[in-house]
Amino acid sequence: MHLSNITPGDIIIWTFVTVFICTCLITLLGILENIKFIQVSERYLNKLFIILMVEIASACVAYAILDINKDEKVIIELKKPYAGKKSAGALVLSIHNGRPSMLLVIHKKKDKLVVSPPGGIMEEGEKVEDTAIRETLEETGYSIKFKDKIEQSPYGNTNFSLVYSEIDTSQNNLNFDNPETIGFLWIKNPKIIPLQNWRFPEQREWIIELFDKYSTRYLIEIKEWKKSKTLSFNELMEKEEGVDDTLLALSKK
Incomplete structure (x- = not known):
């Protein structure tokens, strides 16, 4: 997807999917650890949690940038020959x-x-x-x-x-x-x-x-x-x- 075609809605969907995957992974690791199938270190879980927070923060920043520059995006789209x-x-x-x-x-x-x-x-x-x-x-x-x-x-x-x-x-x-x-x-x-x-x-x-x-x-x-x-x-x-x-x-x- 070209950057000029990215919309705030695309960012919301992308963030939701990423957060969902990370959440499912953390939950799955917790379940496996509880049934003694694997042993997950606290350090590893902390890394996953940090990744999750970074994804959410990045999405918020990207959304804000797109919202601020929406006028420039309009100009880019309208520069097509008529x-x-x-x-x-x-x-x-x-x-x-x-x-x-x-x-x-x-x-x-x-x-x-x-x-x-x-x-x-x-x-x-x-x-x-x-x-x-x-x-x-x-x-x-x-x-x-x-x-x-x-x-x-x-x-x-x-x-x-x-x-x-x-x-x-x-x-x-x-x-x-x-x-x-x-x-x-x-x-x-x-x-x-x-x-x-x-x-x-x-x-x-x-x-x-x-x-x-x-x-x-x-x-x-x-x-x-x-x-x-x-x-x-x-x-x-x-x-x-x-x-x-x-x-x-x-x-x-």
Whole structure:
């Protein structure tokens, strides 16, 4: 069995079998000794008992490690190539409360809320930027302007591309009708979104990297700060005082 396929359930079964065998062996030795069939030294029994305890302790540690790293395991499993239809989305940035923020769409997935950049399946004859513009309008009501094609996703859905886009947030015609989405939010730091609250968890790190890169570029373009050409995005993030209330509510659902 490959290590990436081991589950906490596998460890429980393996531990149960091992403990059962050791217990049966100790019991059998005790019975044989009682009927004077063999003579078992106390030292030997102590060794068996220690082995039994080590097996149980090892299983507990392994279970804890798998539980802690279950998010990484999800990413590994989702890095398989995707051969479905091509899709595209938009990395939409704007300034909110003096900080660069990214537009994310909120979706309902089973019993929880998840987020993703606006995007969807490309229709026949569409270019990547056409799909990004159309999907953003359908999912958020915002009209965006294409600026630059970024790249294809290196994880999971290999046919998914993102484009860097401009937006006019002064638009007040934000009526949208899409049964697949329940709203949208502007987030200043996507790193605080839990892995399980991303619609496509395997793309989380990629999107965060792009937000880092293009937020710095965006600040330079609009000259929001005088030192924007020398400040890195990580340095800007250190100025953050808290997180979005909307996201805090989202992560609790």
